[in-house]
Amino acid sequence: MIREDATIDAGELYDVAAVLGMSDQQVRLCIKRLVAEGRFTHEGRGRRATLHATAETRAALEPGSEFLRFAYAQDRGQVGWDGVWHLAAFAVPESDRQARDAIREALVYHGGAPIQGGLYVTPHPWEDRITRVATTLGIGDRLTTLTTTDLSFGGITDAPELAARLWPLDRIAAGHERLLSFAEQTLTALRTATPTEQLTLAVALAVEFDLAVDPDPLLPPELLPPNWIGARARAAVADCWRELDAAPLPPIRLFRWYTEAVAEITGA
Incomplete structure (x- = not known):
């Protein structure tokens, strides 16, 4: 519902929510929570209000x-595939569990499949994105990336069979x-x-x-x-x-x- 100017028209929001089976009270509570979380600012009242997406939400x-x-x-x-597999591995200690969980989630979000503990693979280039995530989490020095055209998993080397096994x-x-x-x-x-x-x-x-x-x-x-x-x-x-x-x-x-x-x- 966010418009090109990063706003939401509350009247449209209430109308759509009603068709989807939500009450006005539910919408008001959702808006209140979004504002409290810092995802939007609020201007005006009721259906005449305007929500403004914050910079974090826009990004x-x-x-x-x-x-x-x-x-x-x-x-x-x-977009074609060049036959190259892209791998990423990380070793983050238990003491930094939050960062470890976050990098694991990022790898899956970007299409990665786990091969074994801390090692993920995708057919798409992801090195720049994953490196940025790891750096932001403060574990850039614990991330390893590599590529190969010779991947074997459980004795399987055929690419479509690998995909069916991994995903x-x-x-x-x-x-x-x-x-x-x-x-x-x-x-x-x-x-x-x-x-x-x-x-x-x-x-x-x-x-x-x-x-x-x-x-x-x-x-x-x-x-x-x-x-x-x-x-x-x-x-x-x-x-x-x-x-x-x-x-x-x-x-x-x-x-x-x-x-x-x-x-x-x-x-x-």
């Missing part, structure tokens, strides 16, 4: 845009099956929706997209089963955003990310 949104663009670029064959592809595929079904239903609903319903469907679609894609390492097609459900689900979402692109939606930042990524698919 946290940008990786989502990069992730979205990469997913669609890979789906349309603009929970069945569970990831199930999430995309749900996204595909939701996108197909949304496309039908959009064609007769009111402006508020369109906005609500757009927000719900973005949420469903995140639920399916967040645990997805976005493996290259070379490592995935043929006709991978993830690409088909994202294509269905793209159809919805093409429909939404013709609607008079407010200037919400998330919508721009999707419409730009979808426009690049067709070259528009």
Whole structure:
């Protein structure tokens, strides 16, 4: 719901929340918590209020845009795999458990799969991002990165077999099956929706997209089963955003990310 100027219109927020089954009191409590956490500032009262995203909140949104663009670029064959595996290893003592847990979460967030204690792998270049995270956590000297084209795990060397062994592809595929079904239903609903319903469907679609894609390492097609459900689900979402692109939606930042990524698919 964050607009291009980093604000949220409270009236739109209350309207969308109501369609999603939330009461005004629930929305007020959520706003109060977000302000208390320092994620937004608040100006005005009730439905006439404006929420302003803080610098920290705005910065946290940008990786989502990069992730979205990469997913669609890979789906349309603009990003290929060079056969190189990227590995990262860390050794953080128990006394610094918080940093150890944080670097582990960062490695998984960036698509890494654990091979053994403290060693993670991905087919995508991640050295710069992971190094920045480790440096921020104060454990930059405890991180090792390396690449190889000769990876063996449990005696498996075939790349697609390795991917199936290292990542929970069945569970990831199930999430995309749900996204595909939701996108197909949304496309039908959009064609007769009111402006508020369109906005609500757009927000719900973005949420469903995140639920399916967040645990997805976005493996290259070379490592995935043929006709991978993830690409088909994202294509269905793209159809919805093409429909939404013709609607008079407010200037919400998330919508721009999707419409730009979808426009690049067709070259528009």
